[in-house]
Every structure is written in C-alpha cells, then in structure tokens.
Amino acid sequence: MNNSRLLPSSGQPPTSCARVDCDACDVRALTFCGDLGHDAMSAVASIVSRIEVPAHALLAEEGEQSPYVYNVTAGTAKLYKSLPDGRTQVLGFLLPGDFLGLGDDRLGGLAAESLTRVSVCRFRRRDFENLQERIPVLGRRLLSLAQDEIARSREQMLLLGRKSARERLASFLLGLYDRLEARGEANDPLPLPMTRTDIGDYLGLTIETVSRTLAAFKRDGIISLDGVHAVRLLDPERMRSLATGDEADRMAAC
Amino acid sequence: MNNSRLLPSSGQPPTSCARVDCDACDVRALTFCGDLGHDAMSAVASIVSRIEVPAHALLAEEGEQSPYVYNVTAGTAKLYKSLPDGRTQVLGFLLPGDFLGLGDDRLGGLAAESLTRVSVCRFRRRDFENLQERIPVLGRRLLSLAQDEIARSREQMLLLGRKSARERLASFLLGLYDRLEARGEANDPLPLPMTRTDIGDYLGLTIETVSRTLAAFKRDGIISLDGVHAVRLLDPERMRSLATGDEADRMAAC
DNA sequence: CGATGCCTTGAGAGGAGTCAAGCACGGTGG
DNA sequence: CCACCGTGCTTGACTCCTCTCAAGGCATCG
Numbered sequence: 001m002n003n004s005r006l007l008p009s010s011g012q013p014p015t016s017c018a019r020v021d022c023d024a025c026d027v028r029a030l031t032f033c034g035d036l037g038h039d040a041m042s043a044v045a046s047i048v049s050r051i052e053v054p055a056h057a058l059l060a061e062e063g064e065q066s067p068y069v070y071n072v073t074a075g076t077a078k079l080y081k082s083l084p085d086g087r088t089q090v091l092g093f094l095l096p097g098d099f100l101g102l103g104d105d106r107l108g109g110l111a112a113e114s115l116t117r118v119s120v121c122r123f124r125r126r127d128f129e130n131l132q133e134r135i136p137v138l139g140r141r142l143l144s145l146a147q148d149e150i151a152r153s154r155e156q157m158l159l160l161g162r163k164s165a166r167e168r169l170a171s172f173l174l175g176l177y178d179r180l181e182a183r184g185e186a187n188d189p190l191p192l193p194m195t196r197t198d199i200g201d202y203l204g205l206t207i208e209t210v211s212r213t214l215a216a217f218k219r220d221g222i223i224s225l226d227g228v229h230a231v232r233l234l235d236p237e238r239m240r241s242l243a244t245g246d247e248a249d250r251m252a253a254c
Numbered sequence: 255m256n257n258s259r260l261l262p263s264s265g266q267p268p269t270s271c272a273r274v275d276c277d278a279c280d281v282r283a284l285t286f287c288g289d290l291g292h293d294a295m296s297a298v299a300s301i302v303s304r305i306e307v308p309a310h311a312l313l314a315e316e317g318e319q320s321p322y323v324y325n326v327t328a329g330t331a332k333l334y335k336s337l338p339d340g341r342t343q344v345l346g347f348l349l350p351g352d353f354l355g356l357g358d359d360r361l362g363g364l365a366a367e368s369l370t371r372v373s374v375c376r377f378r379r380r381d382f383e384n385l386q387e388r389i390p391v392l393g394r395r396l397l398s399l400a401q402d403e404i405a406r407s408r409e410q411m412l413l414l415g416r417k418s419a420r421e422r423l424a425s426f427l428l429g430l431y432d433r434l435e436a437r438g439e440a441n442d443p444l445p446l447p448m449t450r451t452d453i454g455d456y457l458g459l460t461i462e463t464v465s466r467t468l469a470a471f472k473r474d475g476i477i478s479l480d481g482v483h484a485v486r487l488l489d490p491e492r493m494r495s496l497a498t499g500d501e502a503d504r505m506a507a508c
Numbered sequence: 509c510g511a512t513g514c515c516t517t518g519a520g521a522g523g524a525g526t527c528a529a530g531c532a533c534g535g536t537g538g
Numbered sequence: 539c540c541a542c543c544g545t546g547c548t549t550g551a552c553t554c555c556t557c558t559c560a561a562g563g564c565a566t567c568g
Contacts, residue, residue, distance in 0.1 A: 081412050083499050089412040103401025110408065132394070139393050140386070146400035147357025153407035154364065158335050158343040160414035161458030165556070196515065204415030206557055211516055228515065228565090245337050419524070450547065463524055465548055482533095482547065 040135045047127040051120050059112040059120075060101060066109075069128050070100040075118030076193045080201065081110045090202035092152070093194065095179055099145065101125070115193045160204045163245065168203040169213045170242035173223070177233060189230040294389045301381040305374050313366040313374075314355060320363075323382050324354040329372030330447045334455065335364045344456035346406070347448065349433055353399065355379070369447045414458045417499070422457040423467045424496035427477070431487055443484040 050073075053059065059077060060066050072094050079100070082088040091110065094100060100112055100120070132139040159171050173190065180187035192199070196207045203210070214231075217223045222239060224232045233239055304327075307313065313331060314320050326348050333354070336342040345364065348354055354366055354374070386393040413425050427444065434441035446453070450461045457464070468485075471477045476493060478486045487493055 081408060083412070083416060085499050087416040087499070089415040091408050091411055103398075103404055133390070136387070136390050136393070139390070139397060143393060143397045143400060144357075146397060146404060150357055150400060150403055150407065153404065153411065154335060154345050156411055157345055157407065157414060158337070160411060161343040161455070162337060162341040195513095201415070207515080208517085208558085209556060212556095215516075245339050245341070460525055461547080462526085462549085466524095469548075 040138060043131060043135060044138075047131060048121045048123055051122050053114045053118040053120060055114055055116050055118075057114045057118075059114060059118075060109065062111045063109055066101050067125050069102060069123045069125050070120040071123075072096055072098050072100065073119045073121055075114060075116040077112055077114045077118055078194060078198055078202075079110055079112050088201050089204070090194075090198055092156075093176075093198075093202070096183060096185070102142065103146070115198070165203075165205055165209050165213050166216070167243055167245050168205060169199075169210065169217065170239050171244075172199065172203055173231060173233060174236065174239050174243050177236065189226045189232050192229045192231060294392060297385060297389060298392075301385065302375045302377055305376050307368045307372040307374060309368055309370050309372075311368050313368060313372075314364065316365045317363055320355050321379050323356060323377045323379050324374040325377075326350055326352050326354065327373045327375055329368060329370040331366055331368045331372055332448060332452055332456075333364055333366050342455050343458070344448075344452055346410075347430075347452075347456070350437060350439070356396065357400065369452070419457075419459055419463050419467050420470070421497055421499050422459060423453075423464065423471065424493050425498075426453065426457055427485060427487060428490065428493050428497050431490065443480045443486055446483045446485060 053075075059070065062082060074096055077094040077100070079091045079094060080088050081091055093115070094112070132142065159168055163171065176192075177187050177190055180190070194202075196210045199205075200207045200210045205213075214223070214225070218225060221234060222242070223234055226232060307329075313324065316336060328350055331348040331354070333345045333348060334342050335345055347369075348366070386396065413422055417425065430446075431441050431444055434444070448456075450464045453459075454461045454464045459467075468477070468479070472479060475488060476496070477488060480486060
C-alpha cells in the first residue's frame with residue numbers, strides 16, 4: 001500500500017460531471033437513483049464530481065470524518081477497522097454501485113482503501129444531505145440501501161461467529177460470485193483483486209489458513225485457480241451447500 | 255423456551271394506544287420520534303398498539319416476513335439467525351427504544367425471542383411505511399437509526415473476527431453497561447437477563463468458555479457476580495482496556 | 509540478478525471446543 | 539416438608555482446529 005492520500009483534496013482536479021452529462025457518467029454510478037426520475041437525477045448530477053483513484057490509495061481514515069460521500073462506479077475497495085495493536089477486520093469489499101461514508105459520522109469511523117484503480121462519484125456530505133431533504137424518494141432509497149447493508153452484516157456475523165474455515169471461504173467465494181452476477185459483471189473466472197491477507201482479515205482467519213483452505217478446495221476439485229487473483233467455481237451448487245454447512249465436510253473428507 | 259407464539263395475532267387483545275394517550279405510553283416508546291413535534295407524534299400514536307409479551311415468546315420467526323414492526327418499550331429480547339444444523343448466532347439484544355423488524359423483509363429474515371416480559375409498541379408495517387412518506391422527518395430519523403445499527407454491527411464484526419474470548423466478554427459487558435447508562439437505566443449491578451448460551455451465541459463462543467472466562471474475571475477481581483444474572487463491574491476502565499486489547503492480558507495473567 | 513512482496517507449505521503450539529461429571533436452584537408432587 | 543426432577547451453570551480432562559513460526563517458491567521490478 002503506497003497509501004497515497006486521496007482526501008480531502010486529491011492531486012487530480014476532480015472532473016466535474018455536468019448536469020446534462022449525467023448519462024455520460026458510467027451508468028452504474030446511478031444505480032442508487034435508478035428510476036428516481038429525471039428531476040432527481042439531474043439534481044444529483046448537479047452536485048456530483050467524478051474522481052479516478054489509483055490502486056492502494058486511502059479513501060478514508062479511521063477516526064476521521066470525511067466531508068465527502070462516495071459512490072463507487074468502477075473497481076474494488078475495502079472497508080476496514082482495526083484494534084490498537086494492529087489486528088484488523090475487513091468489513092466489506094466495495095463493488096460498483098456501493099456507497100462509502102454514508103453514515104460514517106458515527107462511532108469510530110472506518111478506513112477505506114482502493115484495491116484496484118477505482119472510479120467514484122463524489123458528493124459533498126452537506127450537499128448530499130440537503131438533497132435528501134428536497135427529494136424524499138432519495139431518502140427512501142438510502143434507507144433501503146442501509147437495510148440491505150444491515151442484512152449483509154448479519155449474514156457476516158453468522159459467518160464470523162459460527163462457521164468453520166471451509167465454510168467461511170465457500171461463503172466468501174459464493175457471495176462475491178453472486179454479487180457480481182447481480183450486477184451483470186463477469187464472474188466466471190471469479191476475480192479476486194484483494195490479497196490473501198485481505199481475505200483473511202475479512203473472514204477472521206489468518207493468511208495461512210486461507211491459503212491452505214483454497215489449496216484443499218482445489219485438491220477436492222471444487223475450484224480451480226487461474227493464477228492467484230482469479231478462481232473458477234467448478235460446482236457452485238456444491239459450494240453453496242458447503243457454505244451453509246448443509247452437506248457438511250463429510251463428503252469433502254473423502 | 256416455551257415458544258408461545260405471539261404472531262401474527264396474540265392471545266391478548268392489543269391495548270390500543272389512543273392519540274391523546276400518547277404521553278401515557280411509556281415515554282421510551284417514543285424516543286425514536288423524540289423531538290419530532292406534536293403532529294408527527296400524534297400521527298405515530300394513531301397507528302400504534304401496545305402489547306405485553308411474556309418471557310420466552312417468539313416475536314418473529316426465521317424465514318417469515320412479519321406484517322408488523324415493533325418498538326420495544328420495556329424488557330429485553332434477542333435477535334438471532336441459525337444455520338441448518340442448528341448452530342445459531344445471536345445478532346443483538348433489544349433494549350427499550352430498539353426497533354424490531356424494520357428492514358427484515360430482506361434476505362433470510364431473522365428470529366426474535368423475548369428474554370423477559372417485554373412491552374412493545376406495534377405498528378402494521380404498511381401503516382408505518384405510509385407514515386414515513388407523509389412525515390419526512392420520520393424517514394430521516396429511521397435512516398439515522400439504521401446507520402447506528404450498521405456502526406454497531408461493524409464493531410461486532412471486529413469482535414467476532416479478531417478478539418479473544420477475554421476481549422469478547424469484556425466488550426460485551428461494557429457494551430451492555432454503556433447502553434443501559436445511555437438510556438438512564440440501572441447498570442450498577444449489571445443485569446444479565448440472557449442465559450450463558452445466549453451470551454455464547456452472541457460472542458461466537460461456547461457456553462463453557464463463557465462460564466470459564468467469567469470465572470477468570472472474578473478471580474482477577476475485575477467483576478463480582480450477584481447470582482447468575484447480575485454482574486458488578488469493579489473497574490470499568492480496566493475493563494475498557496481489556497475490551498480493546500490495549501493493556502493486553504499480560505496484567506491479567508499475574 | 510538480487511531484492512522485495514506475496515503466496516504456499518510444513519511442523520509444532522495453544523486457545524477454544526467437546527465430552528462428561530457434578531453442583532445449584534426452582535418447581536412439583538407425594 | 540422433603541424427595542425428585544429438570545434446567546442451567548460450573549469445572550475438569552482431553553481433543554482439535556486454527557494460529558504461530560519458519561522456510562521456501564514464484565513472480566515483478568529496479
């Protein structure tokens with residue numbers, strides 16, 4: 001991580017995204033306002049700026065409250081939180097369409113770092129909040145997004161509290177697979193832009209356990225590795241039952 | 255758990271909470287509309303009914319979408335989620351003021367069970383959603399509550415992914431202590447209405463580890479037990495550093 | 509080609525899980 | 539009033555999954 005700071009003012013002058021230009025923005029930028037209608041969209045477009053972020057840049061730091069809110073339009077980033085002694089927990093990976101910084105004026109803000117080159121739409125927090133008041137439907141959309149996030153967090157708590165290493169890895173791979181599928185992005189050779197360390201920190205495991213477990217999946221013929229940063233799920237359904245512990249590891253032990 | 259079903263229609267006829275009566279409801283019922291103003295409050299009051307729930311009753315079941323939304327006004331309940339083989343993760347304990355069921359028309363709904371006698375304000379989900387549209391400030395309040403929940407979930411993910419058993423227990427006790435403090439409820443002999451199993455399922459530990467760790471805390475003079483369902487934190491600050499791993503267990507090992 | 513960073517693999521240790529008694533409390537019924 | 543359960547909590551002995559420590563492989567990059 002070169003940790004080139006990105007915030008609050010990037011080296012690159014933000015490319016303004018003019019109102020009429022809105023459709024020129026990557027369409028995914030607007031999934032969160034999707035069918036909100038033309039007025040809402042142009043209002044959103046009027047306060048947004050587009051920014052390109054290099055890989056391994058800090059988008060937000062722990063304990064800091066950023067004056068901006070971001071919506072990722074391309075690339076991948078990680079959200080994380082650490083203990084004083086350095087142990088860290090990755091809270092999630094941001095994919096195109098995801099927001100960053102929405103409610104993070106909360107207890108102990110978190111850090112975010114780009115894993116790849118990332119494109120974001122940036123809003124000044126104040127502007128964005130004003131907009132919510134003027135466009136009620138936008139507020140409702142955000143509430144719905146927040147509830148999705150809560151549902152995902154709960155799933156992850158179940159994983160972290162109760163699943164074995166195999167189940168965690170299987171859940172992780174499938175979750176990524178499904179999220180990319182839902183966004184219409186390529187997932188057949190499943191891209192893994194994050195490092196083994198990131199995966200371990202996301203799943204509450206060590207890097208060695210991640211590596212060993214992936215090796216075991218490969219031995220068992222459940223996945224094949226395309227280099228280090230791409231996996232092929234050879235049997236998604238099998239993987240799905242591994243993830244929930246249904247057909248426990250008995251079969252895998254063979 | 256006698257699992258007396260509570261939903262969708264309780265045995266007890268819901269006590270209607272008339273508009274003018276709103277102040278008669280337990281004040282905490284209204285913390286979520288707090289300073290929303292008189293109009294909003296009476297609108298809320300007009301669609302609410304008050305219900306008393308016995309201990310160990312199911313308020314919601316996994317995989318079911320309840321037509322109601324609840325706000326707890328007295329007592330404690332647990333929210334949880336299970337794997338097919340029975341392993342369960344407690345996602346949180348609901349205290350007075352907390353909502354139940356807000357976004358739970360989401361992926362794999364969760365179960366909720368009262369731990370003590372509980373009083374709730376019940377809303378029909380549809381009514382509640384209509385209200386949000388009519389009273390924008392209510393929607394904003396809910397968004398803010400959802401963001402609090404997300405922040406708490408993240409803290410819990412860090413706990414589940416990265417903390418030791420001692421740190422988990424310390425975090426749990428302190429978290430409860432602080433939440434009760436914030437609500438102005440008694441927390442000196444800290445009440446623990448949940449069983450050891452519930453605590454274990456919340457912290458991703460077994461019942462034996464919970465028991466042993468509490469015993470160790472007692473030996474170390476960090477807590478004293480008032481029976482099984484009440485604890486006294488003898489040194490909250492010491493506990494606080496235990497919870498984050500600051501002054502690691504080195505001291506405790508002495 | 510050495511240096512660096514990331515990943516893999518092995519050997520051994522340890523923290524929490526599992527299995528199994530035993531204890532304490534509260535309820536029930538003779 | 540007390541013997542008898544049932545349930546939940548504690549404690550001990552042992553196991554095992556994952557972590558820790560350490561070495562080695564394999565790219566990329568100056």
